[in-house]
Amino acid sequence: MGRAFVYVILGGGVASGYAALEFTKRGVSHGELCIISEETVAPYERPALSKGYLLPEAPARLPAFHTCVGANQERLTPKWYKEHGIELVLGTRVISADVRRRTLLTAAGETISYKILIVATGARALKLEEFGVNGSDAENVCYLRNLTDANRLVGAMNSCSRGNAVIIGGGYIGMECAASLVINKINVTMVFPEAQCMPRLFTPKIASFYEDYYKAKGVEFVKGTVLTSFDMDSNGKVVAVNLRDGKRLPADMVVVGIGIRPNTSLFEGQLTMEKGGIKVNGKMQSSNSSVYAVGDVAAFPVKLFSETRRLEHVDSARKSARHAVSAIMDPEKTGDFDDVPFFYSRVFTLSWQFYGDNVGEAVHFGDFSGNTFGAYWVNKGHLVGSFLEGGTKEEYEAIAMVTSLKPAIEDLAKLESQGLSYAMAV
Numbered sequence: 001m002g003r004a005f006v007y008v009i010l011g012g013g014v015a016s017g018y019a020a021l022e023f024t025k026r027g028v029s030h031g032e033l034c035i036i037s038e039e040t041v042a043p044y045e046r047p048a049l050s051k052g053y054l055l056p057e058a059p060a061r062l063p064a065f066h067t068c069v070g071a072n073q074e075r076l077t078p079k080w081y082k083e084h085g086i087e088l089v090l091g092t093r094v095i096s097a098d099v100r101r102r103t104l105l106t107a108a109g110e111t112i113s114y115k116i117l118i119v120a121t122g123a124r125a126l127k128l129e130e131f132g133v134n135g136s137d138a139e140n141v142c143y144l145r146n147l148t149d150a151n152r153l154v155g156a157m158n159s160c161s162r163g164n165a166v167i168i169g170g171g172y173i174g175m176e177c178a179a180s181l182v183i184n185k186i187n188v189t190m191v192f193p194e195a196q197c198m199p200r201l202f203t204p205k206i207a208s209f210y211e212d213y214y215k216a217k218g219v220e221f222v223k224g225t226v227l228t229s230f231d232m233d234s235n236g237k238v239v240a241v242n243l244r245d246g247k248r249l250p251a252d253m254v255v256v257g258i259g260i261r262p263n264t265s266l267f268e269g270q271l272t273m274e275k276g277g278i279k280v281n282g283k284m285q286s287s288n289s290s291v292y293a294v295g296d297v298a299a300f301p302v303k304l305f306s307e308t309r310r311l312e313h314v315d316s317a318r319k320s321a322r323h324a325v326s327a328i329m330d331p332e333k334t335g336d337f338d339d340v341p342f343f344y345s346r347v348f349t350l351s352w353q354f355y356g357d358n359v360g361e362a363v364h365f366g367d368f369s370g371n372t373f374g375a376y377w378v379n380k381g382h383l384v385g386s387f388l389e390g391g392t393k394e395e396y397e398a399i400a401m402v403t404s405l406k407p408a409i410e411d412l413a414k415l416e417s418q419g420l421s422y423a424m425a426v
């Protein structure tokens, strides 16, 4: 027993919502498209979960942040999907896929078949257990990947007023959650193994600016060490965190952000994988021509770098999804995906944007004791990446543009002295 669709999107996150909108723009017929999602709500803007959703006053709540409001487009409520004849199969986990037969099997035992499949399964948060530490199930230990996690985090924050939170991990989740917890008047200590926050992106100089800013807000940093165990009370609640360097940090709640793994397991052995994701071509098409992959789960060719990359950011989820639908519905007019990687974050009153790649030599510019500063990355004589904190719309557009042009740079000292004006002049 089962249903059959022309198009199935597996996953109901950011990429799924943007793909659905693109399908309707390109004239999908009623009954042709189905979205299957383990989540019980229609696709939403996941970035809101670590920002607006955690605010103490007037927090963002659904339906306000369904896709595609994050890109200033239509807000797709469950009613919208119904009106457009798109089947939303929510609260449903797919447990196996057969790409040869073009079928998906759900945990409820239904077989759903497709002509074309878009895999948009995103990623899962890495668990402490994968690093040999037990205790993830304690009620005051929080991860943050989906709405259920966010509700648990809000519950933990509400029971922790003016208490102590330990944040494990100095990446995106760690930094954004630390800011949100401080805004909720919770004392925050961040613990991570590296010498600086945001090691995947920030230079030591950039990291040092944000760490100093956070310290001024009361955040403490314990760097170069990891969690080894929790102390629990008789109810199984964490009361303290033990670190490898011998420190013991009292904790009323813990937030863990130690990275992700793409949800590829349904397709292992069936599709070609690369960089931990499903390898696709410039049309987002996998090694099986009926299967496309988009968002966090896709490893795609980044034209600008002539290299396959897997990005974990909302802009590429939105754009790769739209591109896959375009390639499916209008193959003749769709070229290869060609976009400059773009990441951003907002914490407290700070806001930064990054374009391109952070390889090669970093050239810093601007006032690191003020509000506007940044860096360019120069690799093999070309500018390949740009970071800017506190920019205006025009300044962000300028660094995006200059990065897309990959200009030759002969004199690093000159670039440093020109700073932002170099991008503004291009």
Ligand code: FAD
Residues within 6 Å of the ligand: 010, 011, 012, 013, 014, 015, 016, 036, 037, 038, 039, 046, 047, 048, 049, 050, 092, 093, 094, 095, 120, 121, 122, 123, 144, 145, 146, 263, 266, 294, 295, 296, 297, 311, 312, 313, 314, 315, 317, 342, 343, 344, 345, 346
């Ligand atoms: P997701 O949005 O994760 O969606 C995957 C969907 O697939 C989920 O609904 C999941 O339940 C479903 N699924 C998975 N497996 C199955 C299965 N077997 N059966 C059924 N359904 C399944 N990026 C930025 O650039 N800027 C930000 O500010 C930012 N903030 C973020 C804040 C948070 C809290 C998080 C977690 C991420 C943030 N990101 C941000 C990253 C960004 O949200 C992701 O890159 C983006 O969501 C990826 O979209 P996706 O559709 O590929 O995956």
Ligand code: NAD
Residues within 6 Å of the ligand: 050, 131, 168, 169, 170, 171, 172, 173, 174, 176, 191, 192, 193, 194, 198, 199, 200, 226, 227, 256, 257, 258, 259, 260, 312, 313, 314, 343, 344, 345, 346
């Ligand atoms: P991350 O990769 O950004 O950071 C992981 C961090 O975990 C590392 O920086 C390191 O400090 C830490 N770590 C690794 N092993 C550890 C260990 N054993 N003990 C303690 N710390 C350890 O991942 P994340 O912060 O978990 O973010 C999850 C995902 O969500 C990522 O894909 C990220 O891109 C996405 N996200 C993005 C944004 C944004 O773009 N603004 C915001 C939130 C989340």
Ligand code: ISD
Residues within 6 Å of the ligand: 045, 047, 048, 049, 051, 052, 060, 064, 065, 069, 070, 071, 314
């Ligand atoms: O892209 C985003 C982002 O960073 C958010 O916080 O979308 C959300 C909101 O803009 C949607 O409400």
